Amino acid sequence: PATTDVETRYAQIVAFLKSKKGKVVFFIDNTHGAQITEEEFKLLDDLMIDTFFINNPAVGHAEEFALPLMTLDQCIDIFYEYYTLDKAHKFIDVIEEYIDLADKNIYLIKLLAKAAKGYNLAEFLHRLRNDGFTQNPLSTLDNDSASIYIARNIIKLCKMSNLTDAQYDILKAFAVMPDIDIPNDIVSSLGFNKEDMAVLVNLGLVDCYEKSNYGTVYSIHPLLRYTMLHVQFDIDAEECRPLITLIINGQYIKNGDSFATFIKKLKIAYGVLDVFKHDRFEEKGELFNAIACWFFNCGEYNKALELCKKAVNIREKIPVVNHMGTAIVYDNVAKMYYTVGEYENAVEYGNKALKIYEAYGDSYPDEMAGVKQTIADAYVEQGEFDNALELYNEVLDLRTKCAPASLKLAEVYSKLGALHNEMRDSAAAIDYHTKSLKLREKLLGTDSPLIAATYNSLALIHKELGEYETALDYNFKTLKIRERVLGSEHPLTARTYNHLGRIYLNKAEYNKALDYYVKAYKIVKHIYGDAHPQTRLVRENLESTYRRSFEKWLNDQLK
Incomplete structure (x- = not known):
């Protein structure tokens, strides 16, 4: 029985939850948020959580309890x-x-x-x-x-x-976006008339409110969305062209967006794509490609590749030969295949993109340099160093002509340094890394993680050459930047401690080696746990150093 006493009611609810053998799902009506699907509902049994709150009643396989309506x-x-x-x-x-x-x-x-x-x-x-x-x-x-x-x-x-046609157009745009808060900058970028927006807000059709970390946001009720999409209108992509164009043309994600805002905007874009995924419209391939790139940027590589493949299928059906849009999609697919470790496919799609770029002569040097670099990267991973070297040198020529003092040129120097090191040409490796270092210092100053990465590369080469003092010098420069910029608990800082431990181990300075290995071990254990390969590696280094230190002490005692 219901009671108005909050503490008593709370105790009743807790007792009810404890009495249930299985999981408890609460359906909360009139709320916003992505609706759970039947497929997702079936996964609830696999989760450790016992209580769930959802806003979609259209799921089965659950015992239902009807709660009384509001008084x-x-x-x-x-x-x-x-x-x-x-x-x-x-x-x-x-x-x-x-x-x-x-x-x-x-x-x-x-x-x-x-x-x-x-x-x-x-x-x-x-x-x-x-x-x-x-x-x-x-x-x-x-x-x-x-x-x-x-x-x-x-x-x-x-x-x-x-309502006017313009006001209905606003509701249509909201209807094709998912059931989450829509940031004000998206609404502003769509160019909606302020008076029309005010009318819809006053009528309660559009909700407008302030939200911490996001500022002004807008939303419509799920029932209004259902009305617009499934009862009143058959909304097509052409009616939402301003929204689709906004997502595609680069004004959608802004440099100043926080990661949370980026993820929210990605969800909105993906929701729009989901509404129109079965429609035919001119920009469909570009929409798939744009959203694929954003999934790629936040580390969702498999999802990005899936969407990019769909973009490829759409682009390849266009009868225009050597279309730049097709080349861009091929280029992105190549990058994604490289990232997920499918190097043969990366080379294949990279060459498809390159063929189209080359058909335009010298019109797209930056794009040509980028795709050649991707192909070369894939060749390196396949151990085809000569092919990689040839392409990296071509990239170097393009970058030198088009961007003689840029981070892209510094990156090519760095890749050539790494490749020459793999090819056991230490002198050339040091030369290219030094060129990269000078250019990065000129462009970024001396406190950038990229500078630290270059110091680290030089340290590793000198360590392999047995030039331990030079290696230590570069490693301490690396450490100084990483501790200041990334913090003393960062995985890259731990990696630098590990490198210092290795150098001191090679110098038979076991106490110093142990000191740095212990610092590295504490960080990786805290971040990754005991079972992670990185933790095991550092622990093995630590144990090996303890053994060698003990052996040295024992030999000294027996002399």
């Missing part, structure tokens, strides 16, 4: 809130009729109250009934029928509010 007084309070009516006014009887008309559906109560603002309540109620706003007990309907019934009443309210 009439609670519904009246909600109507008062949105109608902004002082409770001292004597309109209770009329408001009760509004509540009955909405059958206590909170969203409909909100829309009715917002639509009635500025009108005489009794007269507006009469108008509602004349315009066909019907009452149907929602509890007697299944979920689909209830959604359709509510959608039809929403459509009638929109017509009564005399």
